[in-house]
Amino acid sequence: MKHFINIGLRAALFWLLSMLAVQAQDSAIQTLMQDNRAAIEKASRSTIDGVIEALLASNLPETRSVLRAWRDKELWQRKSDGLFFFAEPAGADSFRLIDIATGQPVGEIGKSEIDQLKPNSGVRSVIATALVRYQLTDPDPAKRAEGLTAIERGPEESHLEALRGSLVDETDPGLKARKQRLERLLTISYDTDNAARVAAIESFATDLGVDARGALNPLLATTRKVAPTLPEDTNIAATLKPGGAISRADAYAMLVDAGLAPARVTAAQKKDVLIANLKDGMVGGVPVAALSSEEERSRAYAALAAEGTVPPEVTEDDIDAALKAHVFFDQYTETDPAITDAARKALRSIATRVGFNQVLDLSLDGLSLASIYFLAAIGLAITFGVMGVINMAHGEFIMMGAYTGYVVQQLIPNYTVSIIVALPLAFAVTFAAGVAMERLVIRWLYNRPLETLLATFGISIALQQVVKNIFGTQARPLTSPGWLDGSLVLNDVVAISYIRIAIFVLGVIFLFLLLFILNKTRLGLEVRAVTQNPRMASSMGINPDRINMLTFGLGSGIAGIAGVAIGLYAKVTSELGADYIVQSFMTVVVGGVGNIWGTLLGAAMIGFVQKGIEWFNPSNTLAAQTYMIIFIIIFIQFRPKGIIALKGRAAGD
Structure with missing residues (x-):
């Protein structure tokens, strides 16, 4: 009985393998390969084109895997019937045959019963081109985009023909533009028609892409x-x-x-x-x-x-x-003078545009830095300008705002919501801290600048130590929302991060908000009155003591909001504020003590001057800051009251 069962199992297995073999023989891809069997067996660069064209024209889903296996010498042919298979070792002297249509095993065979197809380098090059063309004409736009990216990373001469062949039927406008640009780049390097190369070179005369310069520069070697x-x-x-x-x-x-x-x-x-x-x-x-x-x-x-x-x-x-x-x-190295002349003219034109865009990029960097300094200094402009108080702890209010944002993010994981909550909360925290500082310390030291400076400097050190005791010395992350990740890229030369754009927008908002408060509200009217003549304001029923408290709190609160903004791209540590206190004082003094527009102009001057100096010495930002301080010292010698001089108590009138 056992003997009959074994015979039955063997018969069933033989039948199954026979059916699989018949299926393999009857598949469309196998039929197509058999129709071109002679050309495949004796493949050469001059005879393989017909086979490749037939495979590509068939639009069979198995074509890509067959071409890839053929190129990689992983395609085999059974000697007995000439059928083509994939194969993998199954033993010392045997291989497991895999159907090229289904990818399923169809049996095992001895090593001597199959031949490995070993195309030469010329045939492999033609197959590689066909694979690129196959991907560039894939119905899926994502696959076509992947093919373009692969060519951009490693362009080869064989890619040029494939690109040109895929351009005709490309329906996606974005992909077509990429293909056209890449085709022109490859034309510069690989085309045999010098007139076509010259035309391609001239087309890049206004292109700022790094890849364009990478294609043109070798022509002038x-x-x-x-x-x-x-x-x-x-x-x-x-x-x-x-x-x-x-x-x-x-x-x-x-x-x-x-x-x-x-x-x-x-x-x-x-x-x-x-x-x-x-x-x-x-x-x-x-x-x-x-x-x-x-x-x-x-x-x-x-x-x-x-x-x-x-x-x-x-x-x-x-x-x-x-x-x-x-x-x-x-x-x-290039023998045709027309090509080198065209490349030289194109690179000269590109260099001019690159220089212009570098100036634009430097200007955007300067504007970005100016907006940061403006946010950091605007609160100090109010306290120092209106009240005449030299507050050395102003930087610590910036630091407190940044840590407030960090704490909020620990409680609210959603970064967008946490930033929205952190901004007003940082204002409230630092406003309260500023009011407390004014009531407990500053109010007793009015008109005593040296004592005020020493007292606030001591408070600055104490606040830094308190923060170290609470949060430690390790930098804490203040993560920006996902929509602020990355940069706004205008071209390969000009780009600015979204965080800096957001800080610039925030600075503009606070500029107009403060102008509105000072010019359109009762508080602003009283602040300006106390600034111009505190005795006259007091006789008109204004309480200078209350105005001083609110003014100091307002300046401190704005510093807290600046801390949240600065913390989005700087390290949040106990020394965060100390990094900005010097620039804040310089901004206020250069712009004109107590004047909002002067603070804006001072921030712009310092930001642009610092970025300009850094451009000449990019490897040493400390030296750039030193030169900037020297420049400001010289500037103050000629304009001691700043760009816009303020009349009133802060000016010493």
Whole structure:
């Protein structure tokens, strides 16, 4: 009974394998491969095009895997019937056949019963091009985009034809534009038609892409050469004059390397020659004792040269004669002058536009830094300008605002909601802290600037230590919402982060909000009255003491909001405020004490000057800040009251 069961199982397995083999033989991809069997078996670069075209035209889903396996030498042919399979080792001398249509195993076979298809490099190149073209014409736009990205990362000559072939049927406008641009880039590097290359080069004259410059710069690569006369039919970049564009020593070294002049004898070589020709205490008729001087050594060497023992020494006159008898020049690697001329003009045009955009990028950086300084200084402009209080703890209010934002984010995981909550909460916290500081300390020190400075400096140190005790010394993250990630990219030269744009917008909002408060509200009217003449304001029923408290609280609250904004891109530590206190005071003093518009102009001046100095010395920002301070000191000498001088108590009137 057991014997009959085994026979039945073997028969069933044989039937199953037979059915799979029949399915493999009857599949569309297998039929197509069999129709082109002879060309596949004896594939060459000149005969393979028809097979590739037939496979691509079939639009069968298995085509890509078959082409990839063929290119990678993973396609096999069974000798008995010529069918094609994928295969994987199944034992020492056997392989497991896998159907090229279904990807399912169809049985095992001995190693001697199958042949591995091994296309040469030319055939593999054609197949690789077909695979690229296959991906570039894929119905899925995402797959086509992936193919373009792959070409952009590693362009090859074979990609050019595939790109051109896929352009005709491209329906997606964005992908078509990418394909056209990439086709022009590949045309510059790989096309055999020089007219087409020139046209492609000229089309990039206004393009700021790094890849465009990467394609154009190699066209102007040169090789330095020397010849008796300037060769004809050669694309010469420049002729060189020894002692000018090329040093005299380097020019003669080129002659020696080219075998056009004898090498100079070095001092060490001369010494070895003299030692080798020492006879009876003499060298070339010169006593050994006299060889301590360079002149005598040269005389001895000349004597040996006259005897024909050694080659003659090259003199300065010989060098001059050799240099005059030859031409030194830089030769373009690219042989067509029309191409190098077009590339040179295009790169010159691009350089002009890059320079303009670098100025624009630098201006945006300066504007961004100015908005940060304005936010940091606007609260100080109110307290210092209106009240005349030198508050060295202003930076700590910025730091408190940043930590308020951090605490809120620990309680509210949603970064957008947490920032919306943190901004007013930071204002409230620092407003309360400012009011408390004014009531407890500042109010007792009015008109005593030195004592005020020392007291607020001590408070600054104390606040830093309190924060260290609570949060530690490690920097804390204040994460921006996802919609603030990344940058606004105008081109390959100009870009600005969304966080800095948000800070700029916040600065503009506070500028107009403060102008509204100071010019359109009762509080603003009272603040301006106390600023201009506190005694007259008091006689009109205004309480200067209350106004001073609210003004100090308002300035401190704005510093807290600035802390949240600054913390989005800076490290939130106990020293955060100390990094901005100096710039805040400079901004207020340069702009004009107590004037909102002056603070804005001061922030703009400092931001642009600092970024301009950093542009000249990008590796040393500390030096840039030092130069900026020197500039401000000089500026104050000529305009001690700032850009916009304020009349009133803050100005000392």
